[in-house]
Amino acid sequence: MDGRRVCVLMVLWAMTHLSCPGLGLRALRRTTGGRRAGLTGQDANGVPLRRSKRGWMWNQFFLLEEYTGTDMQYVGKLHSDSDRGDGSVKYVLTGDGAGTLFKIDEKSGDIHATKRLDREEKAYYILHAKAVNRFTNEALEGESEFIIKIHDINDNEPRFTKDPYMARVPEMSDIGTSVIQVTATDADDATYGNSARVVYSILEGQPYFSVDPETGLIKTALGSMDREVKENYQVVIQAKDMAGQMGGLSGTTTVSITLSDVNDNPPRFTKTLYEFRVPESNEVGSAVGVIRAMDADIGQNAEMDYRIIGSDGPGMFDIMTNKSTQDGIIVLRKPLDFERKRQYSLRVQVENVHINPRFYSMGPFRDEATIKIVVEDVDEPPVFEHGSYVMKAKEDAARNTVIGSVSASDPDDKNSLVRYSIDRRTDMDRVFNVHAGNGSVFILRELDREENAWHNISVIATEFNNPRQISRVPVYISVLDVNDNAPTFATNYETFVCENAKANQRIQTISATDPDEPLVGHRFYFSLAQDAAGKANFSVRDNKDNTAWILTRRNSYNSLQKSIYHVPVVISDGEFPMQSSTNTLTIRVCTCDREGNMKLCNAEALTARAGLSTGALVAILLCVIILLVIVVLFAALRRQRKKEPLIISKEDVRDNVVSYNDEGGGEEDTQAFDIGTLRNPEAIEESKQRRDIVPETFYPPVRRPVLPPTRDNNGDVRDFINQRLQDNDSDPTAPPYDSLATYAYEGNGSVAESLSSLESVTTEGDQDYNYLSEWGPRFKKLADMYGGDDSDRDS
Template sequence: MCHHPKTICANEYFFLELLFMILLWLFSNDANGVPLRRSKRGWMWNQFFLLEEYTGTDMQYVGKLHSDGDRGDGSVRYVLTGEGAGTLFKIDEKSGDIHATKRLDREEKAYYILHAKAINRFTNEALEGESEFIIKIHDINDNEPRFTKDPYIATVPEMSEIGTSVIQVTATDADDATYGNSARVVYSILEGQPYFSVDPETGLIKTALPGMDREVKEHYQVVIQAKDMAGQMGGLSGTTTVSITLSDVNDNPPRFTKSLYDFKVPESTELGSAVGVIRANDADINANAEMDYRIIGSDGPGMFDISTNKSTQEGVIVLRKPLDFERKRQYSLRIQVDNVHVSPRFFSMGPFRDEATVKIQVEDVDEPPVFERSSYVMEVKEDAARNTAIGSVSASDPDGVRSPVRYSIDRRTDMDRVFNIHAGNGSVFILRQLDREESAWHNISIIATEFNNPRQISRVPVYIRVLDINDNAPTFATNYETFVCENAKANQRIQTVSATDPDEPVGGHRFFFSLAHEASGKANFSVRDNKDNTAWILTRRNSYNSLQKSTYLVPVVISDGEFPMQSSTNTLTVRVCTCDREGNMKLCNAEALTGRAGLSTGALVAILLCVIILLMIVVLFAALRRQRKKEPLIISKEDVRDNVVSYNDEGGGEEDTQAFDIGTLRNPEAIEESKQRRDIVPETFYPPVRRPAPPPARDNNNGDVRDFINQRLQENDSDPTAPPYDSLATYAYEGNGSVAESLSSLESVTTEGDQDYNYLSEWGPRFKKLADMYGGDDSDRDS
């Protein structure tokens, strides 16, 4: 299949391309007719071209398909398949003309691939093979450039030089960049001159004016335009806004708001308090505005200090030493402020610092009295008499108008009222006798008060030391108890003693030991002073007899070496004991056993536990033996040995079968045979006596009961195993249908009928006893 020449004439662009190819072929041979080599092109003869965005009313003509087998007799039918066939593109089956049914957009789809066939209309046979061709959409300039952002945000340091890059903007065009200038964009600046410029090809924005100062103007709005068709007339354009901010640089020094600052400060201001605040201004911001304050001159060195408040960038003047209006009433300071971060680029602009003078006036306040010393130490001997002066304190009013001062003792520090003070001159004296051994130091507080203003007070600590005198005699260091063996030898050491003394001499203690003078003539022991504050107790004879004398008392005199000398007599108790050859004690008298050879605490506790355990065993054994004895079955409160069985259910008479069975009384045969009592063991076993059956029952029920009772009485009278007491069973539930009715004497009075009570007389004295125990007359009881 080939393309009809009419198709070429109908398409302007296709004709131009074909003409170009012919001219290229004509000039592609050299002088000898040899074809010249050229690079391969993407040219295709089977292509159609179609302009996008067609605005005509008729369908846009694309081209014509024609087969060499078509003789014009209408026997050929052309068929079109592929992308858009039948929808976007339609073909005339007879002529092969192709038309576009809709307006096409190259930016949506740049080309379409279709297939064409020529078929015999009558036989449906293909006249030749299927042919593939392409419909390309030719671009027109129907898209304006679009920026990738809107707006752009950028910063550039202030005071930047001309040509400093700020930011690059970019615009894109959806048109075909390979065909014509529809997608060739050129940038220009519409707003922002003369401060900034833009490169027309790259869109790079740069500074165009030197010395732009942030402190003068910080924000700029720049409008950039992008135009296609290389900026030529008729091209489409788009714009964007660039927001440019000048960033701060440290190009401004700090400046004080005034050159002289005045502050007034009371002399009572506490150390570390702020006495004034000064501030310097800096047109810069953030780190470029950070300042550092310092004192470069002062007529009161060390009195004040200054620091920087990091949040407010203020200089805070702080008091370091106490103020005194009477000594100095005014101070002058020279303060300097510097930027912390300084750029060497701006050194040519001069020093980035400033100075100011600060005057501080001290105001007078009414101050409390001031003691000459911060504390006082006084000494007094412990034997000092009462009202003895031990020292004095002194305080004065520091104000210009001197006020008299009164002194007193803070009684919270001297609750025992040991000391007192003269209110006028501050002399301290004692009120009672002191004892160093009781308290070696006394710490009191003395108060000084202005006479004219009692609210102005001050305190000072006074430490009073009580000096020692030799007023205590030495004694044994501990309570010594020793023994001597019966077989001891003369001059044998039995004990080493030492002494103690609550006094504290300056050179230390020196004790002297000796035997009391009154015991030296008949002494059995001697005392040897070792000259080191210890002494030995020695024997003076060879043997001792505990039977003759079991205890010796040795009086030892101990003296100190101070003035006045103090001494005391201390008694050492010596027990006489039996010892082995090595001198180890074996046996002592009773007193010695308690003191030295006695049992240890653990042994005494063990013996006590054994005694307690034995007592517990004895008590337990007695309890077990008592438990083996059998208890009586019934223990009566009145101990009358009567067995009373009580049923708290009154019953319903003879017709009440729920309470008890009256048939047992009527039928003696049903009565259980007598059994031997378990609570009494008879000496001889007697078999139970079997009684003959009673005669037949009478017509009424009373006869049965009487016979039953008589039979039981006879059995118990003749039974040697019967208990020695009577047994009475009571039934407290009367019932409501007894044929015997009531046996009460009250009932008999109101009843018209006759009742037979003769059988009661047959019970004899036994029933009378039981009736008396029951608590009333036998005529008052119900059966």
């Protein structure tokens, strides 16, 4: 048994055997003086005092935890005054752990612990004891409660709440800056001794950090810690109980401390002079070069801002900061020209965006560098003197007239010759051309301002030595107006005059139009043609406001004598050279009432009165014709879609007089008509009854005289056919209604004799073919309609 446990046992022995109130084993015995109760006197009030029996009085038992002996650990002894030592008293123990952790000797009352106890698991046990008669099981004493308390020993080391701890502290922090607080706990009893009193100390991490021994607060111990030198630190903290005395238990934890960055470093260029070469053909907005400054800081502390603080080409360049890489990008802002300036020098400065005032004393947080930009020569296309050209040409200008010129030159030092040409994609009609050597633009065709007032073309300039170097310039050509069009009526006038009109009566107001556009505006002059002035029925009065009145020159007009008058009106403009034209005004004579309202006029006048012009009438007529054509085509299509005819070919029509589309009765159906009767109209028709139906009544056949068609009478094959159709419709014995009847007529003869072309070839002499003009088309039409052949035409 080690010294620590010996000390504890000695303390427990002293507490048990010394005469401390409530701690001796004797205090566990019954303290009554006897079993009888009697009067012992009276109190102040005269009430007799009676001695009563006192019950069990129990105190605490103390038991050392973590007992390591081989025998059961003795706890204490129970004893009752009723116990005479004859074995009649039985001691009974109940409560926490009774019978398992704690056992009692029924005869002697000795209590022992059967197992090793841990105070951190359970600090005390509450039990109940009583004494009973072993034979009768009667209670000799009332049940009483007592406590077995476990005495603590230092058997638990301190434990930290985390392992490892993570912490951050800004670099260059002052000494004593708090970093993090660590905490360790001890499971031993903090109210008894120093077993749970913890003291903190630092094992690793000095001299950079320190720890408060009582609170566990870690602080910085060095004020010059630089993140750029060392960023991460591992600190080991120890917690020891027994107030840190020898023999105490301890535990450790690791604290990982990272220095966070502060802006304590300025940006620095890697070079003091940068040089870039750029072709003069670079476009505006393109990057010329990239520069970079280094900053030992990170994050926003390393964000930089570049700017140009000096340049021998103001406005030529600009510098921008790439936010992701913190590079400085030099951008071209104006076009470069090798021939004008071949080199530029820039002074550039870089500075941190976020500056920490705490570190101003360390110096300026900026840096400067020089940039040299060399412009390289590039073979450039010709350059026109102007970005665009505007030229003017009169519309009556002659061909090959020069209307202007363009000029371009080679901007390179070699100064190559330039050739000019027209971009034919902008002048597909080949109206203009340009002189290849001097750039003079001239006309190839006559111009017409009324057709096209502006022409937009492009002229191409090409280097003679390098045809791939070309440039274009737009040329806008305005066609100037020339008075080359005569004025005409502003519209197509439809005018009428009443028969009862009076002299000098206005019947129409006319105006004029002219496609020319004079600078001062139009001025038209109206007059009556000289050749009609002597015999004119109407006069023209110029109103001097570009309008004129048509006036009557007599009192009455007669539509029966003359219904239409044509008045020639001369219209001229006031420009130079003066242009004039004669326009005819048509005036119709109409019957009017007293108020001058038209009552009766010819169709054309009515149309005019209704407000319809000749063009409108033509349009309406065309629409009607188109509608008729559509109707005819629609009807033709409907005929083509009809059911297939019963008789397929001409041969069927000739060989079969009657054709059914259903199952017939055989040969009996062919008796519906007498073929001989059809071919010989003079044959007597016999009355035959239809076999497919039973007529309700019989109607006697009607016989009508039939005359063959000849040139001498008015008979016609058409009359013959119509008569047959009427007879067939009125005859109840006629074939069914879905049958087709074909009539072939054989005439008695023809004055033309034979129509055969063979006979006409072999016959000598001239032959009269006049009959063809009358009967030929008719027989052809009948043959096509009713299935006739050449033999029928001969008939």
